Amino acid sequence: MDQTEKHSILKTINLDIGYRNKTEKILITEAINIEVNEGELVAVIGVNGVGKSTFLRTLSGVQAALNGKVLVKNEQIQQIDSLELASLVSLVLTEQPISKNLSVFELVALGRQPYTNWIGRLSKNDLRQIKKSLQNVGIEDLQNKKCYELSDGQLQKVLIARAIAQNTPLVILDEPTTHLDLYHKAYVLKLLKKLTRKTNKAIIFASHEINLAIQLCDKIILMQNNKVTTGSPKELLESGAFSTVFPEGLIVFDKASASFKINP
Numbered sequence: 001m002d003q004t005e006k007h008s009i010l011k012t013i014n015l016d017i018g019y020r021n022k023t024e025k026i027l028i029t030e031a032i033n034i035e036v037n038e039g040e041l042v043a044v045i046g047v048n049g050v051g052k053s054t055f056l057r058t059l060s061g062v063q064a065a066l067n068g069k070v071l072v073k074n075e076q077i078q079q080i081d082s083l084e085l086a087s088l089v090s091l092v093l094t095e096q097p098i099s100k101n102l103s104v105f106e107l108v109a110l111g112r113q114p115y116t117n118w119i120g121r122l123s124k125n126d127l128r129q130i131k132k133s134l135q136n137v138g139i140e141d142l143q144n145k146k147c148y149e150l151s152d153g154q155l156q157k158v159l160i161a162r163a164i165a166q167n168t169p170l171v172i173l174d175e176p177t178t179h180l181d182l183y184h185k186a187y188v189l190k191l192l193k194k195l196t197r198k199t200n201k202a203i204i205f206a207s208h209e210i211n212l213a214i215q216l217c218d219k220i221i222l223m224q225n226n227k228v229t230t231g232s233p234k235e236l237l238e239s240g241a242f243s244t245v246f247p248e249g250l251i252v253f254d255k256a257s258a259s260f261k262i263n264p
């Protein structure tokens with residue numbers, strides 16, 4: 001087994017993503033080949049409607065692939081039973097239905113479900129993991145609040161804490177910074193980076209925060225019309241891949257500052 005294989009947590013092989021209705025397949029993107037290793041922070045970037053959520057749902061096993069393979073720890077995702085999958089992959093979706101009557105503590109505790117016994121009793125280890133997640137995300141002071149009392153941004157942090165409490169080697173988040181102000185966007189993405197370093201988890205998230213992703217991520221998966229380009233921010237910068245992310249004109253990529261700017 002070589003080094004890369006050893007640390008691979010997620011891999012796709014000629015993956016086609018999209019939808020199936022009664023009569024046809026709706027292909028969104030085809031032949032996606034990516035690899036994510038332990039300890040990496042990876043952003044999925046692309047314009048509205050390009051297929052980021054579809055891709056993340058397919059990677060987490062929530063949605064079936066049209067074709068090709070998703071491998072989690074070298075095992076094909078369809079062959080992993082749901083309990084084992086819940087101990088490998090945690091998923092945070094943008095508009096997730098949650099019971100807002102739960103307290104923050106109770107919601108984060110749900111992350112422990114794959115490990116609790118059939119009556120859902122929390123062990124000492126579960127309690128330790130919940131406390132650690134609340135601490136890691138910096139929301140200990142919110143733990144007794146009801147979720148309906150939270151701002152959208154606070155709720156987003158709680159959902160991240162729940163995913164961390166699940167303690168999986170792979171965490172997938174769809175737009176984890178949507179409701180946050182600039183400070184908290186940077187805070188959350190830096191937090192995700194810190195977690196990859198501290199826990200060796202692989203974290204993959206879809207985001208429109210391309211400038212922050214360039215500064216913070218180990219890898220970027222760039223989705224464009226039926227095409228996916230992957231590399232480190234440096235590699236993508238050097239190859240000029242960022243210059244075609246948006247339609248020409250309004251926004252341009254400034255190579256000198258490695259960021260997108262409005263065309264004056």
Ligand SMILES: Nc1ncnc2c1ncn2[C@@H]1O[C@H](COP(=O)(O)OP(=O)(O)OP(=O)(O)O)[C@@H](O)[C@H]1O
Pocket residue numbers: 019026028046047048049050051052053054055
């Ligand atoms: N259930 C569905 N059936 C058929 N097509 C769908 C379905 N859900 C989404 N789509 C289509 O799939 C494409 C990709 O959608 P997706 O939500 O994955 O994009 P996205 O990149 O996450 O967009 P955004 O940045 O706006 O969140 C869009 O054209 C969308 O209309």
